[in-house]
Amino acid sequence: MNQYKKLFEPITIRNMTLDNRLVMAPMGTNFGEQNGEMSFLHMNYYERRAKGGYGLLIVENACVKYPEGSNGTTQLRIDADNYIPRLYKLCETIHQYGTKIAIQLNHAGASAMESRIGIQPVSASATPNKAGGAIPHALTVEGIYSIADDYATAAKRHKPLVLMQ
């Protein structure tokens, strides 16, 4: 334990101080509700990590554009304001333990599956994301900028939650 003592020291990143350097990487759980809302199962899962002492939790991949950018499962969504109340509730719960929280914004791109999302996936080019994978629709430059805007909108949606810290 002694050789890892730095891990348990606080660290300040800009104006946010973490109690320690233990950071949970984003890992998709598919614990979301059918509509992409954060579930109480989710909240319980993240609360247990906060209780365990993480300095920062990075909540799993949340979809910024549905269905196009979705993995088509019960993945979290952050593409509309109705997702805010439960995300807010999660932040309140996690902050009780002094743990900070962030969320990963995600567009599945070429890794989305037509059989799940019901439309042809899109990507920066018509190149499958793995050998033998389905060919995605190649976006125009405007289409790429439009997805960048979806990320920005989702980030703005999340900002009030971030400012809670």
Ligand SMILES: Cc1cc2nc3c(=O)[nH]c(=O)nc-3n(C[C@H](O)[C@H](O)[C@H](O)COP(=O)(O)O)c2cc1C
């Ligand atoms: C079940 C599972 C789900 C994951 N989901 C995500 C995800 O939503 N976003 C992401 O960036 N990485 C995801 N990953 C990758 C992990 O965050 C991590 O980068 C990977 O497990 C390597 O971690 P390590 O270098 O500590 O072994 C996932 C990994 C696992 C095992």
